[in-house]
Amino acid sequence: MRRARAGQFELQVLSRGRGMPVLLVHGFPLDHSMWDAQIAHLSQRWQIIAPDLRGFGGSQVTSGTVTMEQMADDLAALADTLGIDEPIVLCGLSMGGYVALEFWRKYAARLRGLVLCDTRAAADTPEAAAGRLETVERVLREGNEPLADAMLPKLFAPATLKNHPNLYALERQKILAAHPEGVAAALGGMATRRDFRDELANISLPALVIVGEHDSISTVDEMRSIAKAIAAAEFVIIPGSGHMTPLENPDGFNEAIELFLTRVERGS
Numbered sequence: 001m002r003r004a005r006a007g008q009f010e011l012q013v014l015s016r017g018r019g020m021p022v023l024l025v026h027g028f029p030l031d032h033s034m035w036d037a038q039i040a041h042l043s044q045r046w047q048i049i050a051p052d053l054r055g056f057g058g059s060q061v062t063s064g065t066v067t068m069e070q071m072a073d074d075l076a077a078l079a080d081t082l083g084i085d086e087p088i089v090l091c092g093l094s095m096g097g098y099v100a101l102e103f104w105r106k107y108a109a110r111l112r113g114l115v116l117c118d119t120r121a122a123a124d125t126p127e128a129a130a131g132r133l134e135t136v137e138r139v140l141r142e143g144n145e146p147l148a149d150a151m152l153p154k155l156f157a158p159a160t161l162k163n164h165p166n167l168y169a170l171e172r173q174k175i176l177a178a179h180p181e182g183v184a185a186a187l188g189g190m191a192t193r194r195d196f197r198d199e200l201a202n203i204s205l206p207a208l209v210i211v212g213e214h215d216s217i218s219t220v221d222e223m224r225s226i227a228k229a230i231a232a233a234e235f236v237i238i239p240g241s242g243h244m245t246p247l248e249n250p251d252g253f254n255e256a257i258e259l260f261l262t263r264v265e266r267g268s
Contacts, residue, residue, distance in 0.1 A: 001014050003059075004081045004082060005078075005081045007073060009062065011078055012032075012051065012052045013050065014050045015049045018047050019046040020112070020265050022048050022091065022261065023088050023090045024038060024096075025053065025090065025099050026052070026095075027095050028186055029178045029186065031053075032052050033057075035048075037246060037253075038246055038257065041254045046261060046265075049078075049082065053186070054182070055179060056178055061179045062182075063185060064185060065188035065192070066188070067192065069102045071189070072103040072107070076107050076110065089111070089115065090104075090111055091115035091117065092115070092117065094118055095190060097116045100114060100115075101194075102193075112264055113206045113208070114205050114207045115208045115210065117211070117245060118215050118245055119218055121195070122195055122197055128191075132191040136184045139187070140184050144178055147183065148172050148175040151175070154242075155217075155242060155244050156244055156248060157248060159240060160240075160244075167248075200230050201229055203230045207227075207230045207234070209223055209224075209235045210223075210253065211224075211235075211236075211237055211245070212243060212249075213239050216242065218243065238252045240252075
């Protein structure tokens, strides 16, 4: 891991392997380590870049609101700092998917492919946005423990919660370790994010849409509608997993993304 400039800010980033660059963007309120199984597997064939988004992990924290567009700008600036001048494959999960869509909107020429995992194209409803803003105030007042208690049961499939309590405990530790100001800034950004549903048809890149079989946040039906709206999209359901497919079923996730990356690399 090292810190690298991303415009006016510094992001902590892991870069491993050589070949076609693949950028993995984590979900909220986690960090790059949610991709550990993918980094270990995929870096045998490609250059895997896994940053901590602004406000998370070892990256710089800024107060106020950090929008999904600003996070996408950070990633473009980071790619410049790392000297990546060839098109990348961008993979984002949940909040990382929101950032990925903003990156496509602003920097489509820098993309070779797009992977959207357990995410949404719709903006928050007014009620959902209000709920996020209430959580902002609570996090700044009380810390991350109430957020962890509310989020974690929704992130995993029931079987994961039953059979892998260590995974639940590890992700809880990561949420509690996140900087409250960074968490609050991202919550504000998600509450005000753009609605991309009418823009999906304009995505002409090869795309892979992945969803966990038991995802209750970004449901199979909702993710299927995203895949249908993108002309060149493939759709994969990962069995036995909820919202955190790379963690819950890493072998199934790795197989799906490896096949996609191979096709993108070959131009087929």
